Amino acid sequence: MPVTTLALTAELPELGGSLSWSQLEAWAVAMREELPAAALAAALEELQDRLIDRVCGRKWLPVRELPAPFGCPGCGVMSDFERKGKRTRLRKFSTAAGVVEIRLANVGCRSCRRVFAPLLLLLDLSGKRRTDRLMVELAELATQMSFARAGAVAASFGLPGSAGRAHAAVADLAPLLDGVGRPDVPGAPAGAQxxxxxxxxxxxxxxxxxxxxxxxxxxxxxxxxxxxxxxxxxxxxxxxxxxxxxxxxxxxxxxxxxxxxxxxxxxxxxxxxxxxxxxxxxxxxxxxxxxxxxxxxxxxxxxxxxxxxxxxxxxxxxxxxxxxxxxxxxxxxxxxxxxxxxxxxxxxxxxxxxxxxxxxxxxxxxxxxxxxxxxxxxxxxxxxxxxxxxxxxxxxxxxxxxxxxxxxxxxxxxxxxQMTDHPAWTTLTQSLRPPNAIAFNIKTLNFNAA
Known part of the structure; x- marks a missing residue:
């Protein structure tokens, strides 16, 4: 499996000088709010560049008829794409890790001349500005406190939260719980003693x-x-x-x-x-x-x-x-x-x-x-x-x-x-909160290492 390496740099003063624990803690809190989204954006852009090289060939050395793991949204073919550059404006996604900004790369279909961003197709993000997991996170907070308070709590942890977003999350999530009050839906409760x-x-x-x-x-x-x-x-x-x-x-x-x-x-x-x-x-x-x-x-x-x-x-x-x-x-x-x-x-x-x-x-x-x-x-x-x-x-x-x-x-x-662990709620949350299967670690350079 290819490895993506992300470098983290921090300018820390020496111990014994002006450095205090409060400063270190403030640094860690700032990373908690900003680092996850930045790391996700960097990883996505690197994965995107690898994908474009695989389906179009390296830059300035294009290769024809290379297969692709996606199909053209216009004609459905799954090969023979060409580079079409990157978009000028950053694409912003509100996620459970914060606001992720990505510069999308486009490819063109040589069969129907359709131009599109393959990253959006592969990750099912076409037309979305907010991920489903963030919707669930905000809706859970909104069921415990007012919309304004839920948005403020989410924002304090680096999530793109506000009263309006919390309100919209509840309104968008409720229709997805289609098993509530509908015993005809597969998996809905069949009754109780x-x-x-x-x-x-x-x-x-x-x-x-x-x-x-x-x-x-x-x-x-x-x-x-x-x-x-x-x-x-x-x-x-x-x-x-x-x-x-x-x-x-x-x-x-x-x-x-x-x-x-x-x-x-x-x-x-x-x-x-x-x-x-x-x-x-x-x-x-x-x-x-x-x-x-x-x-x-x-x-x-x-x-x-x-x-x-x-x-x-x-x-x-x-x-x-x-x-x-x-x-x-x-x-x-x-x-x-x-x-x-x-x-x-x-x-x-x-x-x-x-x-x-x-x-x-x-x-x-x-x-x-x-x-x-x-x-x-x-x-x-x-x-x-x-x-x-x-x-x-x-x-x-x-x-x-x-x-x-x-x-x-x-x-x-x-x-x-949520309170009764309804099967519709359990199924939805399990699909949006899978266990992490991507290994990661943090390495620091050894002092005076060769």
Missing amino acids: VVIFDGTGMRAGRRRLGVNGNIALGVTGRGGPRRRRRATTTLLGLTVGQPWSAMADQLRDLRPPAMVVVDGELAITTLAQTLWPDVPIQRCWWHLPRALRWALYADKAPAAWANTRRTELTDLLHRVARERLTHAQALAAYDAFTASVTAEGHHAAGELLAGARDQVFTCLRPELRARLAHLGGPELGSGVLERVMRELNARTDIGGSRWSIEGLRDLLTVKLA
């Missing part, structure tokens, strides 16, 4: 209260230490500014799960029952006491009494889990609590508790517990998805800013694909 539905309000669009971001998350496994086990999840569905029924197209072709977890919202429950009528539904144990508090508020119950009932329901659910009550025992305790509420004439609260009765203790069914034993048992609530949505809100609710619906959807697509 446990599916959790929930939504959150976000500042987007023209409505004063914003829009809903609705998410369907699948739980596929658990790992980690015993007291800090973390769920492995996969993104199954995502809609922004649409009703829950719009998610049916994304989930219809998935295999039915073992259990669905909902927060009690009627539209979510209707969606789950429509998609998988035979799949048991679990009502979230965190949302149920909260919904009871609002139902008692609608019944105009005394605030202190309503808070006491909410605490009693929470304690009941905790006792069921702590004492490992059977399904029948849990329902008996639940019915007794419901009777204590309806005895006071609170109809809205009674309807809520009666409607949740068949779903609140689904997790206690023996056949379901056996089927989900490899996941640590059935889910009791939507806590896994709640943690995900807290991260989404932390990123999107910045200083009261208001998003466009399209921009918000792009950001959520990229961030959720």
